[in-house]
Amino acid sequence: MEKQIYGFYNYSMTDIFKIKELASTPVRVLVYEYLNEHQKALSLKYIESDLYDLDRSSIFRTLKTFVDHKIVHTIHDGSGSVKYALCQEGCNCDPSDLHFHFYCTTCEATYCLLDLPVPSVSLPTGFVISQANMVLSGLCNNCNS
Amino acid sequence: MEKQIYGFYNYSMTDIFKIKELASTPVRVLVYEYLNEHQKALSLKYIESDLYDLDRSSIFRTLKTFVDHKIVHTIHDGSGSVKYALCQEGCNCDPSDLHFHFYCTTCEATYCLLDLPVPSVSLPTGFVISQANMVLSGLCNNCNS
């Protein structure tokens, strides 16, 4: 149980919290495990509806904390609500760590396209990049038939 | 006046409305000219604050109509509000027509990087792309000094 392998990481959840210098708390454990089970980018509303015994603001602040500690990254897919997904091992949330996402306009799922890294682009003079939000949208494989 | 060259187009605004099969109305004219003057992606709130004699919902519906008629495209830059920018001549709002954007986290301006087209990526089997929202963020040339 304690040594179970979690998500994208070769570490247990407990180890990850230690590495990211974050106290392990009931809400954090539940939210982390929930994200880990789904392996997709999920909205606060979606998480809240499943973890209904937790308060929305607690989940919200937990996600914010996860973002601050680079345990999850956010995706703005145009659906109207922010999606959250677990980072991969070694992710520092720099553009070079990030990847494209795919938003299905039918089932509204948002996927991390882990094997599609953000390309390094040459920006106009004076522009300095620190973040990236790459979203393709259309039909996912489940909805395309 | 009537023959003035507007924005990205080699056509007058009146011509564009005809091409896009859209009636020319007072609000549409003002919103179009406003977007055209700024050559940037702007939020509803921002437009509203300048065109203060127009109603928010009228501007909102006008922008929606412009999007439907492919006169403007939307950008979700993570700022919390949708940005709108004029399309270029010949734009059909397909991914191949679209380009990267840059959101400055300091001045909150969103730029169309017209010379950075969306690359064609190979998606997993079964995924069909229809839209793209590419946003880099950081410091713009004005704020970087």
Place this chain on the structure above:
DNA sequence: AAACCAATGCAATAAAGTTGCACCTAACTA
């Protein structure tokens, strides 16, 4: 045990987006 501090739940609020409806206006019809 007392003090402390972060986490949590609850409730209120802010911010953005959206809609119903009445009125207006300009184009069309008779």
Place this chain on the structure above:
DNA sequence: TAGTTAGGTGCAACTTTATTGCATTGGTTT
């Protein structure tokens, strides 16, 4: 031309999402 119609606009209400204040809880430190 007068009447009719359809779409555009303004106003106000409302929905959804995001965010914050504050009191309470619960574990850790002194």
